[in-house]
Amino acid sequence: MRRAIILVIGMLMAAAGNGLFAQTKPAPAAKAAAKPATKPAAAKPAAKSAPKAQKTSVKKAAAAPAEGAAPAEEKVARRDPFESLVGRDKAAADAAKNLPPGKAGLQVSSLRLDGIVRAPNGMIAVVTNPQARTYFLREGDQLYDGRVEKIAMDSVSFHEMGKDAFGKPVERQVNKRIYSSAGEQQ
Numbered sequence: 001m002r003r004a005i006i007l008v009i010g011m012l013m014a015a016a017g018n019g020l021f022a023q024t025k026p027a028p029a030a031k032a033a034a035k036p037a038t039k040p041a042a043a044k045p046a047a048k049s050a051p052k053a054q055k056t057s058v059k060k061a062a063a064a065p066a067e068g069a070a071p072a073e074e075k076v077a078r079r080d081p082f083e084s085l086v087g088r089d090k091a092a093a094d095a096a097k098n099l100p101p102g103k104a105g106l107q108v109s110s111l112r113l114d115g116i117v118r119a120p121n122g123m124i125a126v127v128t129n130p131q132a133r134t135y136f137l138r139e140g141d142q143l144y145d146g147r148v149e150k151i152a153m154d155s156v157s158f159h160e161m162g163k164d165a166f167g168k169p170v171e172r173q174v175n176k177r178i179y180s181s182a183g184e185q186q
Contacts, residue, residue: 109174111176113127114178118153123152146158160174
């Protein structure tokens with residue numbers, strides 16, 4: 001039994017090596033371009049003596065696009081099948097493009113707390129956005145999707161207002177700490 005399996009595998013490998021299972025590939029454009037201009041006249045008689053089936057494959061190879069060029073039907077953009085159809089991420093990305101300037105354009109989820117300063121007129125939180133721009137926030141400042149509730153010596157509390165996947169309004173309390181613990185978001 002083992003000999004029969006080895007024999008069959010050997011025959012398949014030999015057939016694959018001889019090209020019995022290989023498909024015909026079009027000639028690369030580089031080889032066609034490398035031929036001198038006087039050669040095509042000599043190539044015509046050889047093509048005439050070839051059988052009719054080979055002539056059509058030569059025509060198909062000539063009509064095929066170059067290796068680097070993509071066929072026209074592959075240029076069509078297709079939707080990612082694993083992307084959420086609800087559109088929550090897309091809506092957030094579109095909103096991020098059209099944010100107002102300054103503090104009014106800051107999103108609570110994207111802020112990073114860099115420091116807290118005690119000033120004579122209250123506490124000031126030093127935050128940065130993903131574009132590495134620094135902002136100074138005080139209690140009561142209004143942001144794009146929330147407001148600053150309370151600033152303590154080691155953390156800032158935000159009241160975030162957003163929408164869930166179905167468009168229902170959702171409000172939650174977000175606390176950002178300077179020295180976050182393991183597993184905590186910063």
